[in-house]
Amino acid sequence: MKRARFDHRLLPVMLLVPQLTIIAIFFYWPAWNAVHSSFYLQDPFGFGSQFVGMDNYTRLWTSSEYMRVARFTLVFTLLVTGLSLGLALLLAVKADKVIRGARTYRTLLMWVYAVAPPVAGLIGVALFDQNIGAITDLFAALGYDYRLGVSYSDTALAMVVVSVWIQTPVNFIFFLSGLQSIPKPVLEAARIDNPSGFRRFWEVTFPLLAPTAFFLLIINITYSLFDTFGIIDTLVKNNPASNPMTLVYKVFIDGFRGNDIGGSAAQSVVLMVLVLILTVFQFRLLERRIHYT
Amino acid sequence: MAQLSVTDLSKTYPNGFTAVHPCSFEIEPGEFVVLVGPSGCGKSTLLRMIAGLEEITTGEMRIGDRVVNDVDPAHRDIAMVFQNYALYPHMTVRKNIAYGLRNRKVPAGEIAQRVTQAAEMLNLTDYLDRRPSQLSGGQRQRVAMGRAIVRDPALFLFDEPLSNLDAKLRNQMRIEIRALQRRLGVTSVYVTHDQVEAMTMADRIFVLNDGRIEQIGTPSEIYHRPASTFVASFMGAPPMNLLSGRGTGNGAVALDGGQAVPVPLDTESNRPVLLGLRPEDMALDGAGPIAFDIEIVEELGAHRLLHGRLSEQPFTVSVSKDTEVGTGPARLSARPGAVNLFCAEKGHRL
Numbered sequence: 076m077k078r079a080r081f082d083h084r085l086l087p088v089m090l091l092v093p094q095l096t097i098i099a100i101f102f103y104w105p106a107w108n109a110v111h112s113s114f115y116l117q118d119p120f121g122f123g124s125q126f127v128g129m130d131n132y133t134r135l136w137t138s139s140e141y142m143r144v145a146r147f148t149l150v151f152t153l154l155v156t157g158l159s160l161g162l163a164l165l166l167a168v169k170a171d172k173v174i175r176g177a178r179t180y181r182t183l184l185m186w187v188y189a190v191a192p193p194v195a196g197l198i199g200v201a202l203f204d205q206n207i208g209a210i211t212d213l214f215a216a217l218g219y220d221y222r223l224g225v226s227y228s229d230t231a232l233a234m235v236v237v238s239v240w241i242q243t244p245v246n247f248i249f250f251l252s253g254l255q256s257i258p259k260p261v262l263e264a265a266r267i268d269n270p271s272g273f274r275r276f277w278e279v280t281f282p283l284l285a286p287t288a289f290f291l292l293i294i295n296i297t298y299s300l301f302d303t304f305g306i307i308d309t310l311v312k313n314n315p316a317s318n319p320m321t322l323v324y325k326v327f328i329d330g331f332r333g334n335d336i337g338g339s340a341a342q343s344v345v346l347m348v349l350v351l352i353l354t355v356f357q358f359r360l361l362e363r364r365i366h367y368t
Numbered sequence: 369m370a371q372l373s374v375t376d377l378s379k380t381y382p383n384g385f386t387a388v389h390p391c392s393f394e395i396e397p398g399e400f401v402v403l404v405g406p407s408g409c410g411k412s413t414l415l416r417m418i419a420g421l422e423e424i425t426t427g428e429m430r431i432g433d434r435v436v437n438d439v440d441p442a443h444r445d446i447a448m449v450f451q452n453y454a455l456y457p458h459m460t461v462r463k464n465i466a467y468g469l470r471n472r473k474v475p476a477g478e479i480a481q482r483v484t485q486a487a488e489m490l491n492l493t494d495y496l497d498r499r500p501s502q503l504s505g506g507q508r509q510r511v512a513m514g515r516a517i518v519r520d521p522a523l524f525l526f527d528e529p530l531s532n533l534d535a536k537l538r539n540q541m542r543i544e545i546r547a548l549q550r551r552l553g554v555t556s557v558y559v560t561h562d563q564v565e566a567m568t569m570a571d572r573i574f575v576l577n578d579g580r581i582e583q584i585g586t587p588s589e590i591y592h593r594p595a596s597t598f599v600a601s602f603m604g605a606p607p608m609n610l611l612s613g614r615g616t617g618n619g620a621v622a623l624d625g626g627q628a629v630p631v632p633l634d635t636e637s638n639r640p641v642l643l644g645l646r647p648e649d650m651a652l653d654g655a656g657p658i659a660f661d662i663e664i665v666e667e668l669g670a671h672r673l674l675h676g677r678l679s680e681q682p683f684t685v686s687v688s689k690d691t692e693v694g695t696g697p698a699r700l701s702a703r704p705g706a707v708n709l710f711c712a713e714k715g716h717r718l
């Protein structure tokens with residue numbers, strides 16, 4: 076068979092140009108800009124900048140405010156990732172028992188996935204609303220004065236709950252399809268080999284689900300760190316000062332509200348490094364150990 | 369005492385389909401029983417009921433002297449080999465084989481010893497630390513066998529364990545499995561749709577058709593005295609010739625196409641019957657009583673198949689490779705005792 080050949084050397088290059096341009100404009104250029112700015116102290120009124128070396132970075136490590144946000148981000152990420160994965164896994168295992176290959180159910184459950192996250196987010200936020208929120212009313216009925224946007228812990232609760240609420244259906248769908256793709260005879264062999272359903276789940280089912288779970292773990296960490304920006308913005312918009320926020324939101328607050336471009340740039344560089352570490356972790360360390368075929 | 373005994377056992381699936389009609393049988397200790405039948409006849413369903421993977425709709429099942437209807441699979445003291453092996457992909461061969469023992473609180477030292485022993489028996493010693501994905505089909509099959517034999521159960525259950533292997537390996541594994549079972553003396557129930565496997569491996573064959581057991585018997589009984597036209601045509605390759613005709617009342621069957629064939633049985637006059645003759649029970653014989661018209665000679669190496677017509681009905685004769693033969697009219701005689709008569713309406717043996 077004759078293979079298609081491009082005699083023109085330039086053609087492959089030209090085919091790549093649009094994509095490369097997009098990457099350059101929307102990724103490399105801003106990234107380089109951030110790295111560059113992180114070494115400068117910018118005049119708040121935009122009248123020039125001054126090279127300050129690592130100052131912006133050392134300022135971060137010594138800022139108790141930054142460390143507080145970092146700690147909150149860590150706790151927030153662990154909670155959101157853990158809860159939304161755990162909840163989704165539990166639901167998926169229950170659903171898998173019921174539907175066992177019944178197509179109609181599966182399609183119905185897919186609809187959850189079709190609800191756009193912003194819509195889900197808005198519903199979630201509405202539930203916590205100070206004036207009309209059902210959850211606020213529930214707390215009131217229990218005798219607790221729930222103050223979204225005023226009390227630090229109350230806002231943190233809303234942030235975690237809404238974030239988990241949005242991410243759980245996505246995880247659920249992935250877990251469910253993961254469970255359904257486990258060959259039935261393997262589970263039957265396990266039923267003969269092991270009388271305990273609980274241990275069967277952790278020793279046979281879950282390891283076979285591990286590639287899905289690991290993929291979701293990375294997705295969820297990324298989600299908790301970065302994609303929750305919109306939720307946090309909706310919840311703390313009026314009053315960021317006394318409220319919890321994540322590192323990503325702080326980049327925005329410091330840069331656009333506080334006009335500290337240098338500090339904000341240093342923070343985004345830190346986040347970039349974090350993403351880099353996550354990516355390396357995903358590809359090198361774990362992915363190899365979790366796939367069986 | 370029987371190792372497995374089943375009384376009025378039946379299975380109706382939740383959708384209302386009855387896959388196994390009420391049946392009763394017993395399997396003796398050490399016996400190798402083969403369930404054979406066409407696709408969809410309920411072999412797997414019956415086997416899975418024995419394993420406890422499928423609920424029993426009616427009837428009673430005992431393994432040894434224990435009623436196991438409501439006992440879960442892990443507590444039935446059975447081991448099962450699945451069609452596509454069903455190995456745990458995330459465990460090494462060693463762990464796959466040991467898994468059933470670990471969950472039964474067998475001491476670690478004994479597990480190691482039994483795994484080593486099973487691996488030696490199955491030539492798996494060099495592969496113990498591999499994952500299933502790093503093994504060939506035949507090796508995976510052996511691991512599945514290993515997982516069953518380390519358990520030393522009361523019953524081995526096999527669901528078409530060889531159907532994913534190529535023909536050569538299948539023959540080899542067939543002999544190995546049978547030899548292993550003889551050595552271990554474990555009662556076995558083996559499901560297949562391959563009649564060669566059934567004939568060569570079984571102590572007793574259960575022929576299933578449409579959720580019913582058509583016949584239970586030794587391979588020789590099944591082959592020589594099939595209980596119905598279904599068994600007669602299912603077992604044997606090429607299948608038994610079935611000629612339709614009527615009884616004459618005086619020791620012969622008048623075939624629909626003309627000639628009368630003498631049978632050593634009394635036949636009720638005018639009763640419609642099917643006359644069953646195995647291709648290999650017929651011989652070319654110049655002085656034979658039956659006229660046969662050979663149309664095609666099929667060369668199979670060890671023997672030849674002669675396809676043609678006998679009183680206008682299709683008929684096949686198998687002769688040894690030394691017999692010189694061409695197409696055209698010939699005469700046949702049937703080996704004594706080779707004649708089977710079946711009721712034309714219901715198909716049962718007369």
Ligand SMILES: Nc1ncnc2c1ncn2[C@@H]1O[C@H](COP(=O)(O)OP(=O)(O)OP(=O)(O)O)[C@@H](O)[C@H]1O
Pocket residue numbers: 381382383385387405406407408409410411412413414561
């Ligand atoms: N879960 C089920 N629900 C309803 N009917 C079923 C179910 N499982 C099997 N059947 C039906 O029961 C019959 C027997 O199935 P079974 O799997 O026992 O056949 P089999 O003899 O093992 O066939 P094969 O040789 O193809 O494996 C089939 O007609 C099948 O369609």
Ligand SMILES: [Mg+2]
Pocket residue numbers: 411412413
């Ligand atoms: Mg089957």
